[in-house]
Amino acid sequence: MSSSDGAGRTPSWPDIRAFAEHAEAAGLDSVWVCDHFFGSMPGAPPEGVHEAWTLATALATATKRVEIGQLVTCATYRNPGLLAKMAVTADAVSGGRLVLGLGAGWHDTEYAAFGYPTDHRVSRLEEVLEIVVPLLRGETVSFAGRFHGVADAVLLPPPDRRIPLLVAGNGPRMLRLTARHAEAWNTAWFAGPDERLRERVAALESALGEEGRDPSTLRRTVGMYVADPAVAPDASEAFTGSVDDLAETLTRFGELGFAEVIAVLEPMNERSVDRLAEARNLVISPKP
Numbered sequence: 527m528s529s530s531d532g533a534g535r536t537p538s539w540p541d542i543r544a545f546a547e548h549a550e551a552a553g554l555d556s557v558w559v560c561d562h563f564f565g566s567m568p569g570a571p572p573e574g575v576h577e578a579w580t581l582a583t584a585l586a587t588a589t590k591r592v593e594i595g596q597l598v599t600c601a602t603y604r605n606p607g608l609l610a611k612m613a614v615t616a617d618a619v620s621g622g623r624l625v626l627g628l629g630a631g632w633h634d635t636e637y638a639a640f641g642y643p644t645d646h647r648v649s650r651l652e653e654v655l656e657i658v659v660p661l662l663r664g665e666t667v668s669f670a671g672r673f674h675g676v677a678d679a680v681l682l683p684p685p686d687r688r689i690p691l692l693v694a695g696n697g698p699r700m701l702r703l704t705a706r707h708a709e710a711w712n713t714a715w716f717a718g719p720d721e722r723l724r725e726r727v728a729a730l731e732s733a734l735g736e737e738g739r740d741p742s743t744l745r746r747t748v749g750m751y752v753a754d755p756a757v758a759p760d761a762s763e764a765f766t767g768s769v770d771d772l773a774e775t776l777t778r779f780g781e782l783g784f785a786e787v788i789a790v791l792e793p794m795n796e797r798s799v800d801r802l803a804e805a806r807n808l809v810i811s812p813k814p
Contacts, residue, residue: 530740533664535574536573536574536575536576537794539576539584542576542581543584543585543588543798545644545794545795545796545799546585546588546589546592547588547589547795548799549592549799549803550589550590550592550800551589551603551801552593552803553802553803553806553807554802554803554806555592555593555786556592556593556594556595556631556786556788557585557589557592557593557594557595557627557737558594558595558596558597558627558788559576559578559581559582559585559594559595559596559597560575560578560596560733561578561579561596561598561599561600561603562575562578562600562633562636562708563575563636563639563640564636564639574591578596578599578618579596579599579612582594582595582596582616582624583615583616583619583620584631584729586616586619586621586623586624588620589623591623592621592623593624593625593789594616594620594623594624594625595624595625595626595627596625596626596627596628597627597692597694597712597749597788598627598628598629598692598693598694598712599626599627599629600629600630600631601628601629601630601631601647601650601651601654601655602630602631602637602642602643602647602650602651603631603642604651606653606654606657606658606674606676607657607661607676607679609654609658610657610658610661610662613626613658613662613689614662614681614683614684614685614686614689614696617685617686617687617689618683618686622686622687624689624690625689625690625691625692625710626662626689626690626691626692626711627692627693627694628651628654628655628658628691628692628693629651629694629695630647630648630650630695630700631647632647632650636802639645646672646673648697648699648703649672649673649701650672650673650674651700652699652703653669653671653672653673653674654674655668655693655703655706655783656671656706657669657674657676657679658691659691659707661679661680661681662681662685662688662689663685663688664681664684664685665680666678666679666680667679669696674726685813688709690709690710690745691707691708691709691710692708692709692710692711692712692745692747693707693708693711693712694711694712694713694714694715694727695713696729698729698733701729701730701732701733702733702737704730704733704744705730705733705734705736705737705739705744706737706739708744709739709743709744709745710744710745710746710747711730711744711745711746711747711798712747712748713726713730713749714748714749714750714788715749715750715751715763715790716748716749716750716751717750717751717763717764717765717766718750718765718775718778718779719775719778719779720780723748723782724782725765727746727782727783730744730746740756743766744787745786746783746784746785746786747784747785747786747787747788748766748779748784748786748787748788749787749788749789749790750775750779750787750788750789750790751763751764751765751789751790751792752764752765752772752789752790752791752792752798752801752802753765753766753791753792754766754791754792754793754797754798754801755767755768757792757793758792758793761792764792769801769804769805769808770805770808772801772802773804773805773806773809776806776809780809787809789802
C-alpha cells in the first residue's frame, strides 16, 4: 500500500493517518511514502506531496504493526550521513519497523526547481551506499569520494538493529548495486506479470550471479497500480479486475519470486484498501 498524494487535492495529515490506520486494521503489511517535492507528470499540473521522512516518522507513531518505508528516498536530496541518522531515529520511533528505500532519482523538474544536480545520479547513489550501509551496521566510517565524504563518522546512539535497505532500479549498474548492498529490491510499475517484468527478473538474477550473491538472500518487491473498476474501469496501465482476479494476479507475482506487492491504489480510499486486503487474504487462505 502506498500512502502518498493523489489527483485533485493534497490529503491532510488526518486523512493520511486515517488511511494508514485503516490499512493496518484491514491486515495489510506495510505503508509506503514517496519522496518528492511535488508530483508532476507530462501534460499535468503539479500536485502536492508531503515531505517523505516527516510523514514516515509521523506514521510510525500512528501505527503499531505495519512496516513503514519510502518508495523511494532520492539519494541526492540529503547528505548521506544525515540520511543514515534520520533512518536510525525513525526506526527507533517505529519500534523497528522501518524499511530504508533508496534510489538514484529521476524527476528532473524537481531537481531544477530546488537546485539539485542531475549529473552522475547512479555514481552519487553508489557513494551514498558506501557511507550509509556501514553506518547502519554500527561501523565508524571514513570515505572520500567525488561527491560525498565523511571522516570517522559514527551514529550515536547506534542502530538498534540492522535496518533493511531496499534499492529500486532496473539498469545494469543499479542491479549490481542492489546485489552488492541491499536486503530488498523493487521494480515498478506493473498491472500484472508480463514479459517486461520477466526480463527485469532475469537481469536481476544475472547481477546477483556477477556479485556472487545467493538469490534467496534478496527480498523481491514489485510496484503495482490497482484501480477500482467501479470508479476507474479504463485506468491506463492499472489493474482493473475483480477481487478474485486481483488475488490471482498477486499469486502470479509470487510465482515469479516476489515476496511483496506494493500497490498504488486508485482511488486512495477505504474501499480500495478493503479490496486489496480481501485479495491478500484470498492468497493466504484460498477458497476451498
